[in-house]
Structures are given as structure tokens and as C-alpha cells.
Amino acid sequence: MKTDLRSWLTDVEAHGELKAVDGADWNKEIGTVVELNAKARGPALLFDKIKDYPAGFRLLAGAMSSAKRLSLTLGMPLDLEGLDLIRSMKDKMRGWTDELDEFPPIPVKEGAVFQNVDEGEQVNLLKFPAPLWHHDDGGRYIGTGSVAIMRERHGDWVNLGTYRVMIHDEKSAGIFIAPGHHGRIIMESYWKAGEPCPIAISAGHHPVFLFAGSFSLPPQVPEYNYVGSVLRERIPVVTGRLTGLPLPAFSEIVLEGFLHPNELKSEGKFGEWPGYYVSDARPEPVIQVKAVYYRNDPIILGAWPGRPPHDSTYRHSIIKSANLWELLERARIGGITGVYRPESGGANLLTLVSLKQTYDGQARQAAIVASQLLQPSHPTRYVIVVDDDIDVMNLEDVMWAVCTRSDPIRSITLIDHTRANFLDPMVRSRFDENAGHTSSCAVIDACRPFALRNRFPKVAESSAEFKKQIREKWAGLLNL
Numbered sequence: 001m002k003t004d005l006r007s008w009l010t011d012v013e014a015h016g017e018l019k020a021v022d023g024a025d026w027n028k029e030i031g032t033v034v035e036l037n038a039k040a041r042g043p044a045l046l047f048d049k050i051k052d053y054p055a056g057f058r059l060l061a062g063a064m065s066s067a068k069r070l071s072l073t074l075g076m077p078l079d080l081e082g083l084d085l086i087r088s089m090k091d092k093m094r095g096w097t098d099e100l101d102e103f104p105p106i107p108v109k110e111g112a113v114f115q116n117v118d119e120g121e122q123v124n125l126l127k128f129p130a131p132l133w134h135h136d137d138g139g140r141y142i143g144t145g146s147v148a149i150m151r152e153r154h155g156d157w158v159n160l161g162t163y164r165v166m167i168h169d170e171k172s173a174g175i176f177i178a179p180g181h182h183g184r185i186i187m188e189s190y191w192k193a194g195e196p197c198p199i200a201i202s203a204g205h206h207p208v209f210l211f212a213g214s215f216s217l218p219p220q221v222p223e224y225n226y227v228g229s230v231l232r233e234r235i236p237v238v239t240g241r242l243t244g245l246p247l248p249a250f251s252e253i254v255l256e257g258f259l260h261p262n263e264l265k266s267e268g269k270f271g272e273w274p275g276y277y278v279s280d281a282r283p284e285p286v287i288q289v290k291a292v293y294y295r296n297d298p299i300i301l302g303a304w305p306g307r308p309p310h311d312s313t314y315r316h317s318i319i320k321s322a323n324l325w326e327l328l329e330r331a332r333i334g335g336i337t338g339v340y341r342p343e344s345g346g347a348n349l350l351t352l353v354s355l356k357q358t359y360d361g362q363a364r365q366a367a368i369v370a371s372q373l374l375q376p377s378h379p380t381r382y383v384i385v386v387d388d389d390i391d392v393m394n395l396e397d398v399m400w401a402v403c404t405r406s407d408p409i410r411s412i413t414l415i416d417h418t419r420a421n422f423l424d425p426m427v428r429s430r431f432d433e434n435a436g437h438t439s440s441c442a443v444i445d446a447c448r449p450f451a452l453r454n455r456f457p458k459v460a461e462s463s464a465e466f467k468k469q470i471r472e473k474w475a476g477l478l479n480l
Contacts, residue, residue, distance in 0.1 A: 002233050004112075004250040005206045005299060008073065009060075012044055015078070017069050019043045025051040026140070031133035034061040034304040038311050044069055046299075050129040056297035057129050061304060063145065063207040064315040073207045074230055082393050083338050089322035090329075090339075096229045100221065103228025103235075111238040111249025118292040119241075124170045125289060128203070128253060133304055134271040138281045139166040139174075141270065142203050142255075145301035147213035147223075148175065149200040149245050150182075153189045158246055160223035162213035162303075165201055165255075165287070166267050173201070173255065173287045174267030176279070178422035179437070182219060187259055187285065196258040198243035199287055204252025204299045206231075211319065214312075216378060242290050252299045257289040273316075273346045275307035278423045278430075309343045316347035320378060324351065327373045333366050334358070340392040341380070348421065349381040352392040360450040364413065367443040371415060379419045381426075384444045389459070401446040405456075413443040 012018045024030045024047050037045055044062040049055045064070045067081040080088055118124065130142035143165025151158045161183040166174045177184040190197035202209065208230055212223045224246065228234045237246035240256050247254050264283035272278050304311040317340070325339035338354040341347045353370050357363060367385045374380070386392065386401040406412070420427040420439035428435035448456045462470075471480045 002231050003206055003208075003227075003235050003248070005060075005204060005252060005301070008206050009046070011072050012069055015068055015072065017043050017066060017072075019045055021045050021047045022049040023051070026053070026129045026131045027051070028132050028135055030059065030061075030131045030302075031304055034133075034302070034311060035306055037062055038065060038304065038309055038313075041066065041309075047129075053129045057127075058297065059129055059131065059300045059302050060145075060204070061302040062311055063301065063303075064211070065311060066314065067318075070315055070318060073211065075232065083340070083391075086318055086321045086325065086339065089318065090325040093322055093326045096226060097221075099229050100225040103225050103233070104222075105224040105228065105235045105237045105246060107246070108236045108238055108249050111236060111247075111251075112295045113238065113247060113249060113251045113254055113293045115296050116294045116298075117241075118294075119290065123289050123292050125167045125173060125255070125292070126170055128294075128298065128300060130167055130300065131302065133302075134306065136277060137270050138266070138268045139168070141166050142173065142253075142300060143175070143201055144305070145207070145210045145303035146201050146203045147205070147209050148177075148183050149202060149247065150186045150197065151245060152186055153193065153195075157220050158222060158224060159183060159186060160209065160213045160227075162210060164270060165203070166270070168265060168286065171289055172265075173289060174265055174284050175199075175201075175259070175287055176267055176270075176284050180422075190259070191261040194261060196260045198240075198245055199257060199259055200240050200243060200245045200247055201255040201287065202248055202251040202253070203255065204301045205248050205250070207301065209248065210301060210303060211315070214316070215319065215323075216374075240291075247293070251293075251295075252301070253294040254292070255287065255289045256291040256293070257287045259285045259287060263288075271306045272423045273305040273310070273312065274349070274423060274425055275310075275346070276425045278425050308346055313343035313347055317341055317343045320347050320374065324370060324374055328353075328366065328370060331369055331373065333369055335362060335388075336366065337388040338392040339370075342393075342395065344395075345381070348378050349424070351380045351383045352398055353383065353385045354388050354390055354392045355385065355447075356388040357447060357450055357453065362450070363445045363447040364443065367445060368413070368415070371418070371441045371443055379421055379424075379439070380441060381424075381439065382442050382444065384446055386446045387448055390446075398446070402444060405448050406444060406446045411445045413445075415441045415443065 047059040130140040147160040236249040267284035335355040
């Protein structure tokens, strides 16, 4: 099955993108290995024979941290990288959304996830090798590449969202769902009615579930359909025995339980995607786990966050760049030749756009629209717009344009009181509890002034054609 993590592992290994790691310690060592591997742009890592755990209880990290692994996950051409991959993904995204109705999940009676069933007193979350990812984390996180499965209180919409999950003890776990996220809205609707919220956590699965769970689709858009649309295959689901929630039939590990109204317990702290401990230990909802289902030789899907680049920044950078480009086209912003959200900003806080100017004010228009399109979940702090001769994936090239084609007085526009991510280290509520989850955004027009486009000094460089001839001539001697 294409929807099976193990089929994905077979494909990735066949392309030389997977390495087995035996004998690592769950206590900080796995996290540090994954950290160093992410910065070295290494392969996906499959940890086995983890300290204190039997062989076969495994953990996968780095699933989508390269162009080839991301393309294998999302069904993209395997020969694309950089802006070519972003452009191709942008074109595919419209189809993924438009064809949702063709790929509803398929209910099945049995699935591999039910190979092992622990209920009641048998439940023991500590039987799985959840890592202590960072040295200063407040606990062991079984959920970083996970998805929380929840259903709206009155209706049929089932939401899959990626939220961190920390083990409290053998039978309970804490979950952090930031305000405004669909999972929190669903949970609070149950709580307002005085009812426990049913929840299931899939802690290991095909990485496309992590892609969908962290993509921030609009409300009422079913992630199961979206995953099916991406894979071009309907997702088989089994019914949770306690909650009735649809569970991926080929999930590696599923925790099933309830979030009881106002039952909170200290969760965190945890090193997060901006590269900081931006959320201290604080009371968060508790999952009372009543059943655990898992496959033989189960695999946790991990996604280590921290100082960029980390386990998720490459994936988010490519995906959010493609998403924003597609949204700009839907908004009828013409002339866009490239969009990039660099890993240095956690794929959120810095947005770069290149365009071919055809009218005055076009660059500023594109920048302002780009600054707001991925609100509220993925707001940006800086938007830089450059001409189409600038490579948006080359920060040296972008900053050359900023330094030589912008005038700070005229080229920078500040937008105050914009939405900020709850985990942004500069969100104003961190300094003033009455300020709300807001910040500001700077828009930098680093394009040649439109009125001077024909009189602006010519760039001092050889033509592209002549450079190609020189590279070919001297290829045997020089690496040009």
C-alpha cells in the first residue's frame, strides 16, 4: 500500500536516502544525533535497538528533509530541487485541493494497527521509545511527527492536526494546541458543553500525514481526503474501539482517549521551531489514554524542532513557498517568478518574492498581499520583493538587491498590529499580556524603481550565454 510507512521506507532506502542507527540512547542522544544530521543535510534515520527498549521498537527522523525524500512522499518528480521543485509543487497544489471529493477515506474492518491492543490497565505509554529531544525539555515527546484525530462535536468533519504530545506517565499525556488551531476549537466546543473530547493520536504513519497535519488547511477541509488526493489513493481507516474516530488502518501506533473538561497538567518546556524555548512549562490539556493500538515492530515518526535548520525546516520551506505562490496566483498577483520562505526564518518569518514588473506599484502590492496570505497560522515578519533577475533562493543575491536597489526611507513599509504565531519569540503577548498575539511586519521593495527601470545602471556581469560558453570551454580544468 502506498499509504503504508513501511512501503515508504522501502522506496526511500532504494534511493539511498535511509540509514539504520542501532544502539542510540532515547535520553538526549537521539535528539542530538538528529540535530547534527539535520544540519549536515543527512539521510533519514531509522533508530532501532534503542537503549532500554527491545529490538523492533523504532523511531524514524528526518523523513522529509531532502528534495528526494520530500518528492517521494508527495509524488513529485525526483529530479527537481530548489525553485523548480517549488514551482512544480505550486502547480500540483491546486489539483490536490480541487480533487478532494474524489478521495474520501475507505472504512475497513481490520488493519495492521490492531496487531497489538492494550486497553485499561495494560496501557503503558512508556513501552515506546519516546525521546527526550533537547537537554532542557520538560519531558519525553511521543508526538512531534504525530497527528491528532478529532471530530467536530456536531457534524462529520474529522480534523487531523500536528500538535506536540508529551508523556506524563504510563496512562496519560499532555498535548499543546495553540489558540486558534482547529484542534483547540474542536476541544473547546466539547468542553463548553461539559463533555470530554474524544481524541486519537497517530504517533507513526506515512510522512504525508505529517505534511497534511501541519499544513493548516481551511476549516471543514478533511485532511483524510487531502492525503488521499496527494497520494492518488483513498486512505483505509478503521474505527476506534472507544471513540469511534476513524484511524489510519496502517498507522504504527495510535493512542485513543479523552480530553476531560479543564483537566490540565504542566506540559513542557520544549524547544520549538523558531529555535528557542518559547513556551515554558504551563498547564495544558491532558489526554487520558484508554487504549493503545500498535503494529508489530512499531515505529514512532519524529520531527525534531530547534535552531534552524532542523528536522522540519526544509519540508516547511518548500511547501509553504509553493503554497504562498499558489495563493498569490489565486489572488491575481501577476508576474511572480519565484517565492521562497528560507529555513533561517523557520520557513515562516522571512518571505522572499521575485517578479517581473509590468506596472508601477506592483512590487509593493505583491509584498503586502504576500505578508497576509498565510495568516493566521504562518505569519511572516519580513517580506522582500526583488526583480526577476535575482535568485530568491540565494540570500547573498537577495541582500545585494536590498543594498543596491532600495532606499530605506522610500522602500520599507511597516505594518503594525499584525498576527503573530503563538510560538514566535517576539510575539507581543510575551512582554505584555494585554497585547494579544500580535507583532509587526516590514515590507521591503528591493526592485529597481519602476520609473527608472530603463535608466537604472546596468549590472556589471557577463551575459548568461557567454558564461555558458566559458563553462563548457574550461570544464576540464576549472569547476565553474
